Amino acid sequence: xxxxxxxxxxxxxxxxxxxPVVMDLKNITLRFxxxxxxxxISFNIxxxxxxxxxxxxxxxxxxxxxxxxxxxxxxxxxxxxxxSKRPQMKPYQVAQQGLARTFQNIALFEGMTVLxxxxxxxxxxxxxxxxxxxxxxxxxEKEELENREACEKVIDFLEIQHIRKTPVGRLPYGLKKxxxxxxxxxxxxxxxLLDEPMAGMNxxxxxxxSRFILDMNDEFGTTIALxxxxxxxxxxxxxxVVVMDYGKKIGDGTPxxxxxxQDVIDAYLGVSHD
Amino acid sequence: xAQELAPAGAFASIPALLARNVKEYGDxxxxxxxxxxxxxxWTWAEAAEEIQNLAMGLLALGINRGDHVAIIGRNRxxxxxxxxxxxxxxxxxxxxxxxxxxxxxEYVLEHCGAxxxxxxxxxxxDKVIEVQDKIHxxxxxxxxxxxxxxxxxxxHLHWYVDIQEEGRVAHARLEDEMATREAELxxxxxxxxxxxxxxxxxxKGVVLSNRNIIESAKNSSEFDNxxxxxxxxxxxxxxxxxxxxxxxxxxxxxxxxVNCPESADxxxxxxxxxxxxxxxxxxxxxxxxxxxVMIRMEDSGDLKYAIFxxxxxxxxxxxxxxxxxxKRKVTTQKKTLEQKIRHGFNxxxxxxxxxxTIIENGIRLAFAKLRHGKNVRKHFKAKDPIGLSLYGGxxxxxxxxxxxxxxxxxxxKDTLGFxxxxxxxxxxEAIGPEIFAFYRSMGINLKQLYGQTxxxxxxxxxxxxxxxNDTVGVPAPGVEVRIEDNGEIFYRSPGTFVEYYNNxxxxxxxxDPEGWVATGDxxxxxxxxxxxxxxxxxxxxxxxxDGRMFAPKYVENKLKFYPDILEAVVFGxxxxxxxxxxxxxxxAVGNWAERNNVAYASYQELAGHPEVLSTIQExxxxxxxxxxxxxxxxxxxxxxxxxxxKELDADDGEMTRTRKVRxxxxxEKYAPLIDALYGGKSEQYIETxxxxxxxxxxxxxxxxxxxxxxxxxxxxxxxxx
Numbered sequence: 001x002x003x004x005x006x007x008x009x010x011x012x013x014x015x016x017x018x019x020p021v022v023m024d025l026k027n028i029t030l031r032f033x034x035x036x037x038x039x040x041i042s043f044n045i046x047x048x049x050x051x052x053x054x055x056x057x058x059x060x061x062x063x064x065x066x067x068x069x070x071x072x073x074x075x076x077x078x079x080x081x082x083x084s085k086r087p088q089m090k091p092y093q094v095a096q097q098g099l100a101r102t103f104q105n106i107a108l109f110e111g112m113t114v115l116x117x118x119x120x121x122x123x124x125x126x127x128x129x130x131x132x133x134x135x136x137x138x139x140x141e142k143e144e145l146e147n148r149e150a151c152e153k154v155i156d157f158l159e160i161q162h163i164r165k166t167p168v169g170r171l172p173y174g175l176k177k178x179x180x181x182x183x184x185x186x187x188x189x190x191x192x193l194l195d196e197p198m199a200g201m202n203x204x205x206x207x208x209x210s211r212f213i214l215d216m217n218d219e220f221g222t223t224i225a226l227x228x229x230x231x232x233x234x235x236x237x238x239x240x241v242v243v244m245d246y247g248k249k250i251g252d253g254t255p256x257x258x259x260x261x262q263d264v265i266d267a268y269l270g271v272s273h274d
Numbered sequence: 275x276a277q278e279l280a281p282a283g284a285f286a287s288i289p290a291l292l293a294r295n296v297k298e299y300g301d302x303x304x305x306x307x308x309x310x311x312x313x314x315x316w317t318w319a320e321a322a323e324e325i326q327n328l329a330m331g332l333l334a335l336g337i338n339r340g341d342h343v344a345i346i347g348r349n350r351x352x353x354x355x356x357x358x359x360x361x362x363x364x365x366x367x368x369x370x371x372x373x374x375x376x377x378x379x380e381y382v383l384e385h386c387g388a389x390x391x392x393x394x395x396x397x398x399x400d401k402v403i404e405v406q407d408k409i410h411x412x413x414x415x416x417x418x419x420x421x422x423x424x425x426x427x428x429x430h431l432h433w434y435v436d437i438q439e440e441g442r443v444a445h446a447r448l449e450d451e452m453a454t455r456e457a458e459l460x461x462x463x464x465x466x467x468x469x470x471x472x473x474x475x476x477x478k479g480v481v482l483s484n485r486n487i488i489e490s491a492k493n494s495s496e497f498d499n500x501x502x503x504x505x506x507x508x509x510x511x512x513x514x515x516x517x518x519x520x521x522x523x524x525x526x527x528x529x530x531x532v533n534c535p536e537s538a539d540x541x542x543x544x545x546x547x548x549x550x551x552x553x554x555x556x557x558x559x560x561x562x563x564x565x566x567v568m569i570r571m572e573d574s575g576d577l578k579y580a581i582f583x584x585x586x587x588x589x590x591x592x593x594x595x596x597x598x599x600x601k602r603k604v605t606t607q608k609k610t611l612e613q614k615i616r617h618g619f620n621x622x623x624x625x626x627x628x629x630x631t632i633i634e635n636g637i638r639l640a641f642a643k644l645r646h647g648k649n650v651r652k653h654f655k656a657k658d659p660i661g662l663s664l665y666g667g668x669x670x671x672x673x674x675x676x677x678x679x680x681x682x683x684x685x686x687k688d689t690l691g692f693x694x695x696x697x698x699x700x701x702x703e704a705i706g707p708e709i710f711a712f713y714r715s716m717g718i719n720l721k722q723l724y725g726q727t728x729x730x731x732x733x734x735x736x737x738x739x740x741x742x743n744d745t746v747g748v749p750a751p752g753v754e755v756r757i758e759d760n761g762e763i764f765y766r767s768p769g770t771f772v773e774y775y776n777n778x779x780x781x782x783x784x785x786d787p788e789g790w791v792a793t794g795d796x797x798x799x800x801x802x803x804x805x806x807x808x809x810x811x812x813x814x815x816x817x818x819x820d821g822r823m824f825a826p827k828y829v830e831n832k833l834k835f836y837p838d839i840l841e842a843v844v845f846g847x848x849x850x851x852x853x854x855x856x857x858x859x860x861x862a863v864g865n866w867a868e869r870n871n872v873a874y875a876s877y878q879e880l881a882g883h884p885e886v887l888s889t890i891q892e893x894x895x896x897x898x899x900x901x902x903x904x905x906x907x908x909x910x911x912x913x914x915x916x917x918x919x920k921e922l923d924a925d926d927g928e929m930t931r932t933r934k935v936r937x938x939x940x941x942e943k944y945a946p947l948i949d950a951l952y953g954g955k956s957e958q959y960i961e962t963x964x965x966x967x968x969x970x971x972x973x974x975x976x977x978x979x980x981x982x983x984x985x986x987x988x989x990x991x992x993x994x995x
Contacts, residue, residue, distance in 0.1 A: 152312075161539065211422075
C-alpha cells in the first residue's frame with residue numbers, strides 16, 4: 001500500500017477520506033479493586049474510519065468501550081477528544097458531545113414501539129420543557145415533527161419500516177439489534193460505538209448488518225468503533241484494528257498487519273508450552 | 275381486423291392522456307407513495323412536471339426515437355414516470371421483473387437492445403453492471419435510490435433527480451424537439467414492450483401499441499364504471515401486463531390515483547391505510563389472507579370464534595350475495611347527506627341486534643362452559659338473537675346480515691384493507707370455491723377475468739351480478755372469442771398485440787392474418803349462461819394410455835383449494851394412472867403442528883411427517899371422489915402421491931416468476947421420483963440442487979415416502995371395454 005497512513009488525512013483504496021484523529025486514548029489503565037482490566041493502553045480513532053477492537057474473551061474490549069463512552073473512569077491516562085483533553089464526564093455529557101453506542105446485551109425499552117425507542121435517541125435534540133410538552137404547543141410540536149422526520153430517515157435507511165409500530169418485545173433478536181443501531185444512529189453521532197453488533201446472528205443477518213455499517217460510514221461519514229468476534233467481518237469491514245489480550249494491547253494496524261502479527265496469532269490460537 | 279378499428283377517441287397516446295388529465299384534474303392526486311412514514315402525494319400537474327423534466331433529461335442524454343428503455347424496480351411513482359417520459363421522447367419502455375436473476379435479466383436486456391436502463395436501487399444497478407460485462411449496448415444507467423452508490427463510477431451512471439435537473443436546465447433548448455416527438459405519437463406507435471413470463475421456454479417481448487393499451491383501458495374502465503375517485507394499490511410486478519393496464523392504462527384513462535406501498539414488507543398495513551376501491555390480486559394472495567384469518571380465529575376467544583363462524587356460515591348461504599354487494603354507482607369524493615343517512619341507517623339496523631347477539635351468546639357460553647369445561651368450543655354454537663325472531667322471511671335475513679356486518683364482516687374487511695372495495699378482480703389461476711365464497715359473502719365484489727399479455731389483459735370478464743366460481747365470464751367489450759374443435763380458445767380484440775419483438779415466426783404461429791390469436795388454453799362456453807370455462811392449457815390436456823382425457827390442472831386446482839396444500843403437480847399423460855407431487859403450505863401445516871405439539875425443525879421434516887402424509891391422503895381421497903363425479907375426467911383420479919421435500923421455486927426454474935409450475939422442468943428434475951411413483955416403490959431417495967436468492971447453489975436430499983390413495987369406481991378398465 002502506498003498511502004501514508006500517518007499523514008493528516010489520506011484516501012483509502014475504496015475512495016473514502018480518512019481525516020485527522022478524533023479520539024486519542026493515552027496510557028489508559030483501568031482497575032476494579034485488585035483486578036487490572038486495562039493496562040496502559042494507547043490508541044487513536046481517526047475521522048471517518050471504521051476502527052475495530054478485537055481480542056479473546058475477557059481481554060477488556062467492552063471495558064475499553066465503556067471508558068470511551070464515559071461509563072468507566074480510568075484510574076490513569078487521558079482521553080483526548082477532538083484536540084482537547086476530556087475532563088471527567090457523566091455518560092450523558094459524553095453523549096451530548098456526539099458519541100452514541102449500542103450494547104452487547106440489547107438495552108431497549110421492550111414495551112415501547114420501535115419508533116418510540118428510536119425517538120429516545122433524539123433526546124439530546126429536544127429542548128422543550130415539561131409544560132410545553134404537556135400542552136403540545138410552541139416548541140414541543142415543532143421539535144417532535146423535526147425529530148420524527150430524522151427518525152424516519154433512519155428507519156428508511158435501516159429498512160425497518162414494517163416494524164415501525166411494533167413493540168420491541170415482540171421482535172426477534174436480529175431485528176432488535178437493528179433497532180438498537182437505529183436508536184444510536186438517530187442521535188446523529190460523530191463517533192458511533194458498536195459493542196458486538198453481530199453477536200448471535202446468522203450469516204444473512206451478518207451480511208445485512210455489515211452492509212448497514214459500511215453504508216452508514218459511507219453515507220453519513222460516521223466514525224465507527226466496533227467490537228466484534230467474527231474475524232471475517234472485522235477484517236472485511238475495518239480500516240484499522242486494535243488487538244487486546246489480558247488488558248494489554250498486543251497489536252494495532254491494518255487488518256493485514258494484524259493478521260500477520262505473531263502475538264495476535266498466539267493469543268488466538270494459543271502457544272505451545274514445550 | 276383489429277388494426278382497422280377506430281382510434282381511441284382523440285387521445286392517441288399515454289402522454290396525450292396525461293396532458294388531458296393535467297387540464298381536467300390538475301390538482302387532484304395522481305400518485306401517492308408512502309415514504310418516511312407519510313403518504314407523499316403528487317397531483318396530476320406535479321406528476322406531469324416530473325415526467326416532463328425526466329423526458330427532457332433523457333433527450334439531453336441523447337435518446338433516439340425507438341430506443342428501448344428498460345425499467346427495473348419495485349412499484350414507485352418515479353418508475354411509472356420513467357415509462358411515460360420514455361414514451362414522450364418516442365422511446366419504448368420495457369419494464370423488467372425486479373426479482374429476476376442476472377441470467378434472466380441479461381437475456382431480456384440483450385433481446386430488446388436497451389440503450390437506457392432505469393434502476394430502482396443499488397441491487398438492480400449491480401445486476402445491470404454485471405450484465406454489462408457481456409452486452410455492450412447499454413449506454414446510460416439511471417438510478418432512483420442513491421444509497422450505497424456514491425462510490426460507483428459515474429461516467430455512465432446517473433442519479434434520476436440529476437437527470438431531471440439537467441432536463442429542467444435544458445428546457446428552452448429542447449422544447450421544440452420534444453414537442454415534435456410527442457406530436458409524432460399516434461395510435462399505432464408502440465406504447466410498451468412487455469416480456470411474457472415464459473411458462474414455456476424463453477420469454478418473448480410482446481409489443482403493444484397505443485391503441486391496444488388505450489382501447490383496452492377505455493373499454494374495461496367503462497365496463498366497471500371506473501371513475502376519477504378510485505384508489506388502487508400498485509404492488510404487482512411492473513413487468514406484468516396487468517400492472518401496466520391498471521396502474522398506467524386505466525389510471526391515465528380514468529384519472530384515478532395510483533398508490534405505491536412503502537416496501538414489500540409493509541404491503542398489508544399500506545393496503546389497510548389506503549383502502550383501495552379497485553383491487554386486483556392473484557388467487558394466491560386471497561388464499562394466504564384467508565389462511566391467516568382462519569389461523570387467527572383459531573387463536574381467538576370462544577365467543578368470538580362461535581359468532582364468527584355463525585355469521586360466516588349465514589353469509590355464505592347466499593345472504594352475502596343478496597345484501598352485501600357494494601353499489602355500482604361511482605363514489606363521489608364527499609358523501610352526500612343522503613348517503614350518510616343511508617350508511618348510518620344500515621349500521622343502526624345492525625347495532626342493536628349485534629349487542630343482543632353478544633349478550634345472549636355470552637350468557638349461553640357461560641352455561642356451556644360449566645357443562646363442557648375446556649372442550650366448550652366443540653359443543654358451543656352461536657345462535658341468532660331472540661329479537662330477530664320477531665321478523666319473518668326476507669326482513670329477518672336483511673337484519674341478520676346487517677347485524678353480521680357490524681360484528682364480523684365490517685371489522686374483518688377493514689382489517690384486511692378491503693373496506694372500500696367496489697370492484698375486485700382475480701385471475702391467473704383458478705380460485706378455490708371456498709375462498710371465493712368467503713370474500714364475496716363478506717360483501718366484496720370479487721370477480722374473475724381471463725386474459726393474457728398478448729390480449730392486453732382482457733379476454734373475458736365477469737359482469738356484476740353474474741359471478742361464478744367455475745367460469746371466467748363473458749367476452750369483454752370489443753372482444754370476439756371462438757373455440758376450435760380441439761377445445762382451444764381463440765380471440766380477436768382491439769387489444770390484440772402487434773407482434774413479438776424480433777420474432778416473426780412466433781408471431782405468425784400465434785396470430786393469424788385475420789387477427790385471431792391462439793391462447794393455448796382449452797375451454798368451452800357454458801350452455802346455460804354463455805360463460806367461458808377453462809379446463810387447462812391446451813397442450814397440457816392429454817390422453818392417458820387407455821384413451822381417457824387427462825386434464826392435470828383440473829385436479830391440481832381441486833387439491834390446491836385445501837389450505838394445507840400449496841402446490842400440486844399431477845402426472846398421467848400417456849400413462850395408465852395418475853400420480854401427484856404435493857407441496858404443503860408451511861404456514862397452515864406449521865400452525866397445525868404447533869397446535870398438536872408436533873416438533874419440526876425444517877420444511878423438509880414437516881413435509882415428511884407421517885401425520886401430515888395422512889392428512890394429505892385424506893384430501894387426495896376426497897378430491898378423487900369429486901373427480902369421479904365428472905364422467906369425462908374420472909380417469910384423472912390420483913392413485914399414488916408423495917409430498918415434496920422442498921417448495922417449488924422460481925429461483926430453481928421450477929416455476930415462472932408469476933408462480934406457475936413449469937411442468938416439463940419439474941418432470942425432468944424429479945425423474946427418479948416419477949419412476950418410483952409408477953414403479954410401485956414405497957419410498958425413494960432424491961438429491962436436489964437449490965439456488966438461493968443471491969445466486970449461490972446448494973443441495974438438499976431426502977428419502978420420500980410414497981402413499982397409495984383410494985380411488986372411486988372402476989377407473990382402469992373402462993377403455994378396454
